[in-house]
Amino acid sequence: MTIEEPKAPRFEDDALIIETQTTTEVYDAKYLVSALLVFVAKGDGEITSEETAEMLRLVSDHFDLESSQSLELLTQAMTDIAENPDFENLLRELAVLLNEIEKEDVCVMMLKVVAADGRREVDELEKFQRAATIIGISAETLHRAYDRYFEETMT
Numbered sequence: 001m002t003i004e005e006p007k008a009p010r011f012e013d014d015a016l017i018i019e020t021q022t023t024t025e026v027y028d029a030k031y032l033v034s035a036l037l038v039f040v041a042k043g044d045g046e047i048t049s050e051e052t053a054e055m056l057r058l059v060s061d062h063f064d065l066e067s068s069q070s071l072e073l074l075t076q077a078m079t080d081i082a083e084n085p086d087f088e089n090l091l092r093e094l095a096v097l098l099n100e101i102e103k104e105d106v107c108v109m110m111l112k113v114v115a116a117d118g119r120r121e122v123d124e125l126e127k128f129q130r131a132a133t134i135i136g137i138s139a140e141t142l143h144r145a146y147d148r149y150f151e152e153t154m155t
Contacts, residue, residue: 035090036110039131040128043114044124055074056074106137115153
């Protein structure tokens with residue numbers, strides 16, 4: 001078995017391209033959002049059915065996708081997180097695809113996933129904070145996201 005050396009990642013339009021000698025992987029903002037939601041949901045070691053349902057709804061609604069497409073994105077993210085020990089660096093690379101408004105939207109979605117099963121586990125909240133740091137969410141954007149989350153969920 002030979003170990004393939006990745007080429008330098010590059011961006012084309014709204015996608016990050018990572019190539020080796022035999023494979024090419026394309027990651028876009030839809031994948032990034034899905035991966036961040038899975039990353040946070042998995043923070044306490046398991047993903048509940050409520051969290052899965054919430055992630056499906058959020059990805060479908062945010063990107064106007066069919067449920068099957070959202071499920072495919074989330075499933076791919078789960079597989080990648082399990083198989084890639086350097087997954088956080090991939091998320092960091094992808095972060096440049098999001099502007100501040102999109103980062104705020106993602107932040108609100110991550111908060112909804114944390115709350116989906118009715119338990120706010122410390123591990124999930126720590127993963128939420130880690131995800132926010134990884135993708136470079138500013139303190140101001142984080143504050144706006146919390147305000148939006150409480151406004152949307154308290155009404």
